[in-house]
Amino acid sequence: MxxxxxxxxxxxxxxxxxxxxxxxxxxxxxxxxxxxxxxxxxxxxxxxxxxxxxxxxxxxxxxxxxxxxxxxxxxxxxxxxxHWPEQTTVRDETVLRMFLVQSLEPDDARRLLEGIAEHCARELQRLRPLMDELDAEHDPHEPVPFGRLAGEYGVRQYEAVHGWALWSLERLAATVPS
Amino acid sequence: MxxxxxxxxxxxxxxxxxxxxxxxxxxxxxxxxxxxxxxxxxxxxxxxxxxxxxxxxxxxxxxxxxxxxxxxxxxxxxxxxxHWPEQTTVRDETVLRMFLVQSLEPDDARRLLEGIAEHCARELQRLRPLMDELDAEHDPHEPVPFGRLAGEYGVRQYEAVHGWALWSLERLAATVPS
DNA sequence: TGACGCATGTAATGCGTTACATGATTGC
DNA sequence: GCAATCATGTAACGCATTACATGCGTCA
The missing domain is CATH 1.10.10.10 (Winged helix-like DNA-binding domain superfamily/Winged helix DNA-binding domain)
Incomplete structure (x- = not known):
C-alpha cells in the first residue's frame, strides 16, 4: 500500500x-x-x-x-x-527489457543497447545542469532542497545504466566465433 | 501489459x-x-x-x-x-523512500541512509562473487550466459545506490547551522 | 464570453496478490 | 505409504489506469 x-x-x-x-x-x-x-x-x-x-x-x-x-x-x-521489508516491490519495464536483451538477434540487441546508451547520455545532459543550478542557488544554512537527493539518484542511476549498456555491448561483441 | x-x-x-x-x-x-x-x-x-x-x-x-x-x-x-515509449512503467518502493528521505527528522534520515548503504554493501558482497564465477565458467565461444547482463546491471545498480547514500549522508551533514 | 486551467469526483476494466483447491509423481 | 515437490488451475479482493463527468475561477 x-x-x-x-x-x-x-x-x-x-x-x-x-x-x-x-x-x-x-x-x-x-x-x-x-x-x-x-x-x-x-x-x-x-x-x-x-x-x-x-x-x-x-x-x-x-x-x-x-x-x-x-x-x-x-x-x-x-x-x-x-522498517522496510527485505523483499520490496520493484516493477520496472526498462529493467525487464535489460533482462531480455539476449532474446534478440545480435544485431537487434546491439541496436537496443546503443539506444539505451544514447537515451542515458541525453538524460544526463538534461539532469546534470539542473542539479548544478540547484546547488549554485542553495544557501548552505538552509536544509538540502527537496528533490536534490532524488535528482542526484537520477544522475547516478543514468550513469550506471549508461556504463552497463556500453559494457554489455563490449561483452556481446567479444564472443569468439568457433 | x-x-x-x-x-x-x-x-x-x-x-x-x-x-x-x-x-x-x-x-x-x-x-x-x-x-x-x-x-x-x-x-x-x-x-x-x-x-x-x-x-x-x-x-x-x-x-x-x-x-x-x-x-x-x-x-x-x-x-x-x-519500440519502447518514452514514459515507461516504474514502481519501486526503495526509490520512493529515497524521494521521501527529507520528510524524516535528520537523525532518522541518517539512520535510513546508513541502512541503505549497508544493505547495498551486503548485496554487492553476495552478487560480485556470483558474477565472477559465471565469468570463470564461461566458454568464450558460447554466447553470454542468460542473466549475466542482468547480473551486471544489479552490481552497477547497487554500486550507484551505495554511492548515492554516502553522498546524501555527507550532504545532509554539511548543512551549516545558522 | 470563451478558452484554459484548476479542482474534484465516479465507473468500468484490467492487472496482481493471496487464498482456495486439486491431483500426479518421485523418492524415501 | 507418506512427504515433498511438481503441476495446474479458479475465486476474491484490492490496486491502478482509462474514460466519463462536472463545475468553478481567471485572464485575455
Missing part, C-alpha cells in the same frame, strides 16, 4: 491538495519511483482522512481542499520509512 | 512450462524487474495461446505443458523490445 505512504511523505513537506499531489506524481516522482493518477489519489486521501492519518487543513476556491498530516500520519510514515 | 512480454522473452530462451516460468520469476527477475505468481502466469499463457503467440510444445507427466514461441510471438517480442 505504497500510494498511501507516498502521499504521507509528500504531505510531510507541507499541506497540499489532491490536485497539487497529482502534479507532483507527474514529475520525477512518477518517473522514477511511483505513479498515481488523480482518480486514485482523491479516494485515497478520503480514506486516509477517515483513518485519521490526515486532516483537511484549508478549503479554498473551486472546492479546493488542502490536507495536512496528523500525528498518527507522521508516526505511520516514520514506521514505514524506517 | 508487460507480463505478456516477459513471458515471450523467457520463452525465447527455449520452451518452458508455466511452472518453470513461475520459478524464474521467483529469482532475480522478480526481484529487480517484474513480479508474477503462477495464478497470473497460467491464465496469461492460455490467453497467449489463444492469440497465437505461443503453442503447446510438449505435454509431460502430471499434466505438464511446455510452451514455445510462434513466429507471431517472436515478432511481437521484437516489436516491444525495440
Amino acid at each position: 505504497s500510494l498511501r505512504h507516498a502521499l504521507l511523505g509528500l504531505l510531510a513537506q507541507g499541506p497540499a491538495s489532491g490536485y497539487d499531489l497529482t502534479r507532483t506524481f507527474d514529475g520525477s516522482l512518477g518517473r522514477y519511483a511511483w505513479q498515481a493518477g488523480h482518480s486514485r489519489i482523491y479516494p485515497e486521501l478520503n480514506k486516509m482522512a477517515d483513518a485519521g492519518l490526515v486532516v483537511v487543513d484549508e478549503t479554498g476556491p473551486r472546492g479546493r481542499k488542502t490536507y495536512a498530516l496528523t500525528d498518527d500520519g507522521r508516526t505511520e510514515l516514520r514506521r514505514w520509512m524506517l | 508487460s507480463l505478456r512480454h516477459a513471458l515471450l522473452g523467457l520463452l525465447a530462451q527455449g520452451p518452458a512450462s508455466g511452472y518453470d516460468l513461475t520459478r524464474t520469476f521467483d529469482g532475480s527477475l522478480g526481484r529487480y524487474a517484474w513480479q508474477a505468481g503462477h495464478s497470473r502466469i497460467y491464465p496469461e499463457l492460455n490467453k497467449m495461446a489463444d492469440a497465437g503467440l505461443v503453442v503447446v510444445d510438449e505435454t509431460g507427466p502430471r499434466g505438464r505443458k511446455t510452451y514455445a514461441l510462434t513466429d507471431d510471438g517472436r515478432t511481437e517480442l521484437r516489436r516491444w523490445m525495440l
Whole structure:
C-alpha cells in the first residue's frame, strides 16, 4: 500500500491538495519511483482522512481542499520509512527489457543497447545542469532542497545504466566465433 | 501489459512450462524487474495461446505443458523490445523512500541512509562473487550466459545506490547551522 | 464570453496478490 | 505409504489506469 505512504511523505513537506499531489506524481516522482493518477489519489486521501492519518487543513476556491498530516500520519510514515521489508516491490519495464536483451538477434540487441546508451547520455545532459543550478542557488544554512537527493539518484542511476549498456555491448561483441 | 512480454522473452530462451516460468520469476527477475505468481502466469499463457503467440510444445507427466514461441510471438517480442515509449512503467518502493528521505527528522534520515548503504554493501558482497564465477565458467565461444547482463546491471545498480547514500549522508551533514 | 486551467469526483476494466483447491509423481 | 515437490488451475479482493463527468475561477 505504497500510494498511501507516498502521499504521507509528500504531505510531510507541507499541506497540499489532491490536485497539487497529482502534479507532483507527474514529475520525477512518477518517473522514477511511483505513479498515481488523480482518480486514485482523491479516494485515497478520503480514506486516509477517515483513518485519521490526515486532516483537511484549508478549503479554498473551486472546492479546493488542502490536507495536512496528523500525528498518527507522521508516526505511520516514520514506521514505514524506517522498517522496510527485505523483499520490496520493484516493477520496472526498462529493467525487464535489460533482462531480455539476449532474446534478440545480435544485431537487434546491439541496436537496443546503443539506444539505451544514447537515451542515458541525453538524460544526463538534461539532469546534470539542473542539479548544478540547484546547488549554485542553495544557501548552505538552509536544509538540502527537496528533490536534490532524488535528482542526484537520477544522475547516478543514468550513469550506471549508461556504463552497463556500453559494457554489455563490449561483452556481446567479444564472443569468439568457433 | 508487460507480463505478456516477459513471458515471450523467457520463452525465447527455449520452451518452458508455466511452472518453470513461475520459478524464474521467483529469482532475480522478480526481484529487480517484474513480479508474477503462477495464478497470473497460467491464465496469461492460455490467453497467449489463444492469440497465437505461443503453442503447446510438449505435454509431460502430471499434466505438464511446455510452451514455445510462434513466429507471431517472436515478432511481437521484437516489436516491444525495440519500440519502447518514452514514459515507461516504474514502481519501486526503495526509490520512493529515497524521494521521501527529507520528510524524516535528520537523525532518522541518517539512520535510513546508513541502512541503505549497508544493505547495498551486503548485496554487492553476495552478487560480485556470483558474477565472477559465471565469468570463470564461461566458454568464450558460447554466447553470454542468460542473466549475466542482468547480473551486471544489479552490481552497477547497487554500486550507484551505495554511492548515492554516502553522498546524501555527507550532504545532509554539511548543512551549516545558522 | 470563451478558452484554459484548476479542482474534484465516479465507473468500468484490467492487472496482481493471496487464498482456495486439486491431483500426479518421485523418492524415501 | 507418506512427504515433498511438481503441476495446474479458479475465486476474491484490492490496486491502478482509462474514460466519463462536472463545475468553478481567471485572464485575455
